[in-house]
Amino acid sequence: MGMTMxxxxxxxxxxxxxxxxxxxxxxxxxxxxxxxxxxxxxIHEMEKFTSKGVFDKDKIALVPDHxxxxxxxxxxxxxxxVREFANKNDITNYFEVGEMGIExxxxxxxxxxxxxxxxxxxxxxxxxxxxxxxxxxxxGSTDMAAxxxxxxxxxxxxxxxxxxxxxxxxxxxxxxxxxxxxIGLIGVxxxxxxxxxxxxxxxxxxxxxxxFTIANMAIEAGGKNGxxxxxxxxxxxxxxxxxxxxxxxxADADAHYDEEYTIxxxxxxxxxxxxxxxxxxxxxxxxxxxxxDQVVIGSCTNGRLEDMRVAASILKGRxxxxxxxxxVIPATQNVYLQCMEEGLLKTFxxxxxxxxxxxxxxxxxxxxxxxxxxxxxxxxxxxxxxGRMGHINSEIYLASPAVAAASAVRGCIAGPEDI
Amino acid sequence: xxxxxxxxxxxxxVDTDVIIPARYLNSSDPKELALHCMEDIDKDFVNNVxxxxxxxxxxxxxxxxxxxxxxIAIKAAGVSCVIAETFARIFxxxxxxxxxxIMECPEAAKAIKAGDEVEVDFDSGVITDKxxxxxFKAQPFPEFMQEIIKAEGxxxxxxxxx
Numbered sequence: 001m002g003m004t005m006x007x008x009x010x011x012x013x014x015x016x017x018x019x020x021x022x023x024x025x026x027x028x029x030x031x032x033x034x035x036x037x038x039x040x041x042x043i044h045e046m047e048k049f050t051s052k053g054v055f056d057k058d059k060i061a062l063v064p065d066h067x068x069x070x071x072x073x074x075x076x077x078x079x080x081x082v083r084e085f086a087n088k089n090d091i092t093n094y095f096e097v098g099e100m101g102i103e104x105x106x107x108x109x110x111x112x113x114x115x116x117x118x119x120x121x122x123x124x125x126x127x128x129x130x131x132x133x134x135x136x137x138x139x140g141s142t143d144m145a146a147x148x149x150x151x152x153x154x155x156x157x158x159x160x161x162x163x164x165x166x167x168x169x170x171x172x173x174x175x176x177x178x179x180x181x182x183i184g185l186i187g188v189x190x191x192x193x194x195x196x197x198x199x200x201x202x203x204x205x206x207x208x209x210x211x212f213t214i215a216n217m218a219i220e221a222g223g224k225n226g227x228x229x230x231x232x233x234x235x236x237x238x239x240x241x242x243x244x245x246x247x248x249x250x251a252d253a254d255a256h257y258d259e260e261y262t263i264x265x266x267x268x269x270x271x272x273x274x275x276x277x278x279x280x281x282x283x284x285x286x287x288x289x290x291x292x293d294q295v296v297i298g299s300c301t302n303g304r305l306e307d308m309r310v311a312a313s314i315l316k317g318r319x320x321x322x323x324x325x326x327x328v329i330p331a332t333q334n335v336y337l338q339c340m341e342e343g344l345l346k347t348f349x350x351x352x353x354x355x356x357x358x359x360x361x362x363x364x365x366x367x368x369x370x371x372x373x374x375x376x377x378x379x380x381x382x383x384x385x386x387g388r389m390g391h392i393n394s395e396i397y398l399a400s401p402a403v404a405a406a407s408a409v410r411g412c413i414a415g416p417e418d419i
Numbered sequence: 420x421x422x423x424x425x426x427x428x429x430x431x432x433v434d435t436d437v438i439i440p441a442r443y444l445n446s447s448d449p450k451e452l453a454l455h456c457m458e459d460i461d462k463d464f465v466n467n468v469x470x471x472x473x474x475x476x477x478x479x480x481x482x483x484x485x486x487x488x489x490x491i492a493i494k495a496a497g498v499s500c501v502i503a504e505t506f507a508r509i510f511x512x513x514x515x516x517x518x519x520x521i522m523e524c525p526e527a528a529k530a531i532k533a534g535d536e537v538e539v540d541f542d543s544g545v546i547t548d549k550x551x552x553x554x555f556k557a558q559p560f561p562e563f564m565q566e567i568i569k570a571e572g573x574x575x576x577x578x579x580x581x
Binding site: 024037038040045051067071074078123124126139142156188192219222366385388 | 432441442445446459460479482483484485486487491505513561575577578581
């Protein structure tokens, strides 16, 4: 029996000819990532190792992005801890405010993630880099500490679910609609402990930004990782962003999949996840009249340039509804700069949005858009759990940038065709 | 090794945002995190939990964020063991890595009720509901994970290998 794409990458990382589902392996790591919330715990844990220092100063990325620019004194102390650790260990890829971005948008942009890599990050959305044909998965702070010290991590080789994407998505259908549809189909634990491998002729219609969004939310179905094959678009992206060499892996023709789904992209409609789980999906035509108070467009899921362009295309020449707050957060400094050069910032500001420096802030209820009791938000982020963005009696509706922008204009949940 | 305590019972998909809301993640002090453990799903939990008590939940416990603060908060609140039908994978890994005992046991998760007195034998994997007299057998850990658990966490395990 052959191996899945994920299994092949893990076998290569572990120096083995072959691995199978369920096998425990030690794999060498190409990158270890942490942010301002998870790294301080890892840095504290590092002190317990009998061997000191980091395994490779070039293969660690530290990105303060959750509560920066520092939202309060305690957050400032955390960031200081990360900064001092980075300085002491001469970490090459530490990104200070001013050059940082939301980690999962930033690292591919900086060329630090390439096909065939084995990557762990102390952030659950580390699975994003599967869009580039890498194995990447979220871990906790202790695994991050062990990774930084030893350059290795243990994995249980996952089995996989295959998603065969066919057909061409309609105009407003984005990666977000596709992944929300899939999560609605299989549930928030539908891929628990397993890989989600996306294949099929429909992939050629998906931009890299769409693929990042899809891989990013694999964790929202419980997946260990989400992964795409490497094609011409991937190669073009890599050419633009990295000088690193990489190795392309493909699933064997006789690889075993626990389950297979066919997703007809041409039949999908804009999709919204209702509170309080990403699996509570409804298509835009079934939503009804739901008044909202706030819109957030950004995050590691949907803060990339294409997301900004789509949102701006809807907001241009329009104004957001009276009483609405619309917070736009380009995910990296580079995306921000591009937005400025393309005139998107002007569009956002003229339409009544506020534009923020890169931060994860509102997505996890940190700062920059906390919800009061009873308030509703349409958000392009990834989780709509109880209390995620503020008060436990507030509500989050997850959607694409197109739906979010249209909803901001209408003042209620609306699709791009409704304005 | 055994644990014994009163059960706090929860349903499916208890996420890390309700185990420890992100508004408290500007701290990494276990004692401070413990003060807010389960706050958004059960505001009385921290007032009622006693050293040794046990959390029992249905499927996908600990889904969501990778924050190790979640098992840290549970452990620091005094909880001796979490039993669930299934765990989200990052939470599962984090619990083993920090030495919070967890058990996957669908039968126990289904049968045990809030307030029951439960005893867990970590060596045999037997879970006994002393209130009802029923007992259950949990899924055993792979040997490699047992070694991490015996070493009381991943870092001690790695240190012992050198």
